[in-house]
Amino acid sequence: xxxxxxxxxxxxxxxxxxxxxxxxxxxxxxxxxxxxxxxxxxxxxxxxxxxxxxxxxxxxxxxxxxxxxxxxxxxxxxxxxxxxxxxxxxxxxxxxxxxxxxxxxxxxxxxxxxxxxxxxxxxxxxxxxxxxxxxxxxxxxxxxxxxxxxxxxxxxxxxxxxxxxxxxxxxxxxxxxxxxxxxxxxxxxxxxxxxxxxxxxxxxxxxxxxxxxxxxxxxxxxxxxxxxxxxxxxxxxxxxxxxxxxxxxxxxxxxxxxxxxxxxxxxxxxxxxxxxxxxxxxxxxxxxxxxxxxxxxxxxxxxxxxxxxxxxxxxxxxxxxxxxxxxxxxxxxxxxxxxxxx
Amino acid sequence: xxxxxxxxxxxxxxxxxxxxxxxxxxxxxxxxxxxxxxxxxxxxxxxxxxxxxxxxxxxxxxxxxxxxxxxxxxxxxxxxxxxxxxxxxxxxxxxxxxxxxxxxxxxxxxxxxxxxxxxxxxxxxxxxxxxxxxxxxxxxxxxxxxxxxxxxxxxxxxxxxxxxxxxxxxxxxxxxxxxxxxxxxxxxxxxxxxxxxxxxxxxxxxxxxxxxxxxxxxxxxxxxxxxxxxxxxxxxx
Ligand SMILES: Nc1ncnc2c1ncn2[C@@H]1O[C@H](COP(=O)(O)OP(=O)(O)OP(=O)(O)O)[C@@H](O)[C@H]1O
Ligand SMILES: [Mg+2]
Numbered sequence: 001x002x003x004x005x006x007x008x009x010x011x012x013x014x015x016x017x018x019x020x021x022x023x024x025x026x027x028x029x030x031x032x033x034x035x036x037x038x039x040x041x042x043x044x045x046x047x048x049x050x051x052x053x054x055x056x057x058x059x060x061x062x063x064x065x066x067x068x069x070x071x072x073x074x075x076x077x078x079x080x081x082x083x084x085x086x087x088x089x090x091x092x093x094x095x096x097x098x099x100x101x102x103x104x105x106x107x108x109x110x111x112x113x114x115x116x117x118x119x120x121x122x123x124x125x126x127x128x129x130x131x132x133x134x135x136x137x138x139x140x141x142x143x144x145x146x147x148x149x150x151x152x153x154x155x156x157x158x159x160x161x162x163x164x165x166x167x168x169x170x171x172x173x174x175x176x177x178x179x180x181x182x183x184x185x186x187x188x189x190x191x192x193x194x195x196x197x198x199x200x201x202x203x204x205x206x207x208x209x210x211x212x213x214x215x216x217x218x219x220x221x222x223x224x225x226x227x228x229x230x231x232x233x234x235x236x237x238x239x240x241x242x243x244x245x246x247x248x249x250x251x252x253x254x255x256x257x258x259x260x261x262x263x264x265x266x267x268x269x270x271x272x273x274x275x276x277x278x279x280x281x282x283x284x285x286x287x288x289x290x291x292x293x294x295x296x297x298x299x300x301x302x303x304x305x306x307x308x309x310x311x312x313x314x315x316x317x318x319x320x321x322x323x324x325x326x327x328x329x330x331x332x333x334x335x336x337x338x339x340x341x342x
Numbered sequence: 343x344x345x346x347x348x349x350x351x352x353x354x355x356x357x358x359x360x361x362x363x364x365x366x367x368x369x370x371x372x373x374x375x376x377x378x379x380x381x382x383x384x385x386x387x388x389x390x391x392x393x394x395x396x397x398x399x400x401x402x403x404x405x406x407x408x409x410x411x412x413x414x415x416x417x418x419x420x421x422x423x424x425x426x427x428x429x430x431x432x433x434x435x436x437x438x439x440x441x442x443x444x445x446x447x448x449x450x451x452x453x454x455x456x457x458x459x460x461x462x463x464x465x466x467x468x469x470x471x472x473x474x475x476x477x478x479x480x481x482x483x484x485x486x487x488x489x490x491x492x493x494x495x496x497x498x499x500x501x502x503x504x505x506x507x508x509x510x511x512x513x514x515x516x517x518x519x520x521x522x523x524x525x526x527x528x529x530x531x532x533x534x535x536x537x538x539x540x541x542x543x544x545x546x547x548x549x550x551x552x553x554x555x556x557x558x559x560x561x562x563x564x565x566x567x568x569x570x571x572x573x574x575x576x577x578x579x
Contacts, residue, residue, distance in 0.1 A: 213454070220435050220446055227433040230395055231493070232421035232450030 054191035056298020057198035061253035063278035065246035075144040079152040081268025083247040087118035087254025111172040122251020123244040130243040159265040169258035190259040345372040354403035365557035376534040381554035387537040421450040426494025430505040432486040436479025447496035457498025
């Protein structure tokens with residue numbers, strides 16, 4: 001037993017094994033993918049990988065919002081997935097408005113408009129949830145979990161009675177078709193767009209958090225709420241702003257989702273579990289960790305689902321994640337030095 | 343000229359849930375002076391500062407600052423009114439750099455502009471300049487103490503609340519901090535409300551003393567006339 005623990009590098013729940021192991025595993029995985037891609041004549045493998053990246057992108061958008069809200073308020077917002085749904089229905093509503101009221105023929109304009117509108121609508125919904133309910137439940141993890149779960153059910157039911165069971169959003173003309181890499185491989189524009197959108201959002205969020213006054217306020221309140229207040233920061237305002245941004249990002253993800261799937265009332269539920277996993281694996285409050293984890297889960301999901309049946313793929317991912325958490329309970333990029341203690 | 347009263351606390355009663363800690367505290371701080379509260383562990387000194395800062399609600403009593411009621415206002419409003427707080431645990435934001443921690447001090451100003459230039463701060467605390475790009479959480483206790491003081495100074499507070507600033511510091515650094523405090527009080531007319539247990543340090547900087555016991559002030563007086571022998575007996579008990 002002792003020997004087994006030593007081989008596994010596990011000692012009292014801490015990773016004591018060689019430092020090079022994880023990089024080697026990572027490099028191995030990359031190499032494995034690279035070889036498969038190079039020897040892949042039909043192109044399906046690259047196609048899967050590519051779908052995985054775009055799935056991971058949406059996961060990143062949803063998880064980033066969840067991560068900053070969880071980091072700041074310390075509550076798990078079960079209704080976060082429903083902001084994705086709200087963003088998708090907002091996109092649908094904008095489309096209906098453009099075609100039926102404004103009679104715009106081109107399907108490009110509604111989508112361009114829907115991007116900021118879905119962010120704002122979902123953001124405002126998040127703000128409302130924070131002001132009306134969550135505000136009273138800070139420091140009560142269980143109550144806030146249950147309350148937000150209740151809200152999520154209400155939102156799903158409301159969407160169902162408003163819009164019915166299934167709605168679809170037209171694919172904007174500019175995103176139809178794809179980029180022909182070679183005769184076997186076509187990378188669809190809609191998926192390329194999702195990836196590009198995610199990159200833009202990541203950069204914008206990173207800039208906001210590191211280089212603006214609001215970003216510094218958010219980081220300060222996340223790390224020490226009462227001291228931030230004593231320095232003159234209106235923490236309630238920061239809570240509201242953070243909820244707005246976090247929920248808005250989910251709404252943006254919902255808008256992007258309409259490019260690759262149908263709009264259904266419980267679409268948020270599909271993503272929320274993966275988003276929680278992403279946040280946990282990435283390490284709470286770590287942007288880079290969230291991004292890596294989101295991408296990883298997205299790619300692994302698609303690739304494993306291609307190899308095995310979808311259900312087994314899912315189980316395999318959960319097993320991998322459990323194994324990972326054994327070795328790295330503090331996420332992909334744990335803090336080092338004194339700051340790690342808190 | 344008679345110095346004006348900057349802060350008064352009258353008949354403050356504060357409790358954590360069911361246990362009352364402050365039983366009617368009275369205290370005032372004059373402009374341009376250092377007022378020190380002494381007392382044994384657990385008598386409620388920190389609780390008093392937290393009540394003034396709005397972190398802990400007063401059940402009864404009033405706090406006035408510059409003639410205005412500030413009782414139980416939100417802490418950020420009290421900070422913006424001109425009270426800087428250096429808490430007992432320093433409470434540096436750990437993952438922000440030293441420079442960012444300093445910049446946070448600006449949150450207490452209405453226009454986000456420093457009242458004391460960064461260079462002036464760095465002349466007072468040279469070590470902060472050297473370490474300005476380090477994470478605040480990686481500084482030593484003494485360095486964090488300096489940063490916590492500097493962070494409040496940048497907004498030019500009229501009153502500084504200091505909770506046991508010398509706790510865990512080597513004597514030479516404690517003296518250095520004491521000298522800086524005196525300097526700020528004489529040159530800038532700032533007032534300091536100090537909570538301290540080290541009599542030597544307190545004597546070095548204080549103008550007016552209060553002695554606290556079980557949630558009440560039991561003795562007060564000018565530094566020149568205060569009977570420290572009696573006080574020492576109290577503390578020794
Ligand atoms: N958050 C809290 N909840 C409940 N009781 C508390 C809390 N904080 C402090 N107390 C209690 O209030 C009393 C006064 O605490 P306080 O921190 O004000 O003492 P102090 O005079 O600052 O002591 P020290 O010299 O050790 O810093 C103590 O008995 C303490 O146990
Ligand atoms: Mg104390």
